[in-house]
């Protein structure tokens with residue numbers, strides 16, 4: 001039965017949900033949980049993905065917008081037959097003392113899917129992320145490690161220098177709603193607070209080419225079970241909606257590039273120098289991340305004798321970490337950067353011109369490193385969210401590098417690959433974690449592996 005207690009510490013309801021007194025008195029069985037039903041739960045630990053785990057009569061509910069230890073009313077948004085449910089806290093009956101009122105109006109039940117933790121103080125957000133990294137390492141690799149997440153410069157807002165937003169049939173542009181392809185429109189009155197200054201305004205003023213307008217199909221809507229239908233996904237029309245990449249580059253330029261269109265080259269700064277990057281290409285999104293991570297990679301290479309040696313920068317983008325490896329091996333050494341994106345490789349060649357010891361190889365890492373005969377002393381890898389995978393980890397370990405520096409944007413992938421590297425004779429040495437995505441559940445790690 002939903003009988004909220006009057007608790008003076010109770011938080012405000014998240015969004016415009018009705019108060020508890022107006023709620024129907026129902027107590028469904030765990031098997032009957034279905035989208036739209038609301039139940040009262042004690043919230044358990046945070047889990048990977050930006051939600052906490054609660055149990056209702058034994059059935060697991062992944063609850064967004066809640067914090068560990070809180071008691072909330074959760075509205076079910078998805079119920080998998082015979083399995084877990086998802087839901088969102090719509091009323092907080094017992095609040096964590098470090099709960100705060102989210103400053104962004106888009107952060108609410110069924111709202112923007114971009115942020116997960118705006119309702120928590122910054123130090124609590126970092127604790128939650130540290131817990132998740134430690135838990136994934138323990139669960140997937142059997143590594144026990146307390147993880148402290150380091151803040152990046154800034155106040156946790158306005159950090160996101162790159163966003164990929166969608167255009168809907170009503171001409172609105174914005175991020176997607178949580179677990180949906182629907183657009184959460186942002187505008188001057190309701191800006192995205194994590195986007196870098198100028199990006200929301202840019203979204204409201206860009207030209208929408210006629211071809212792009214024509215490409216808009218009706219947004220995918222949720223099914224009765226709360227899930228969004230599997231839409232045909234492509235970079236340009238995920239969920240049937242055209243996408244635009246908005247960039248606030250380090251050189252001060254603001255650009256908008258519709259998917260499929262030619263992108264201008266912008267200049268970013270990190271590691272004491274400039275890098276040329278396609279405005280819609282990969283660059284670390286937090287304004288301070290490229291600097292922070294390149295320094296962390298340099299620190300992780302410290303203490304290993306690399307002068308005159310060889311280095312690989314795998315998943316190299318436009319050469320950020322190849323730059324660090326070139327400095328470590330010196331002109332007597334050699335560095336190979338591997339990257340699939342031809343445009344990024346072309347820019348990497350330009351960015352690394354000053355280092356005659358650097359070579360750029362375009363292609364998939366699994367294919368390219370199979371073609372390289374030489375051994376390697378240091379490997380830096382920065383794979384996409386899915387991680388490197390067991391065969392790639394084994395292939396790297398087979399070359400017996402003195403050090404492997406793994407830059408990871410997904411703690412689960414890091415956990416899996418830590419286990420794979422352990423199986424190939426490499427142990428996790430140092431691990432640093434960075435809050436490179438404040439207000440979201442995402443966290444960046446730099447892990448150093450040494451021969452066991």
Ligand SMILES: C[S@@+](CC[C@H](N)C(=O)[O-])C[C@H]1O[C@@H](n2cnc3c(N)ncnc32)[C@H](O)[C@@H]1O
Pocket residue numbers: 282283284314315316317318319320321338339340341344363364365366382383384
């Ligand atoms: C997380 S980004 C890292 C880029 C770069 N290290 C940086 O920090 O700027 C991952 C990069 O890997 C590239 N990539 C993805 N899968 C790849 C693969 N199988 N082989 C080579 N590169 C890949 C992507 O194009 C992207 O540029």
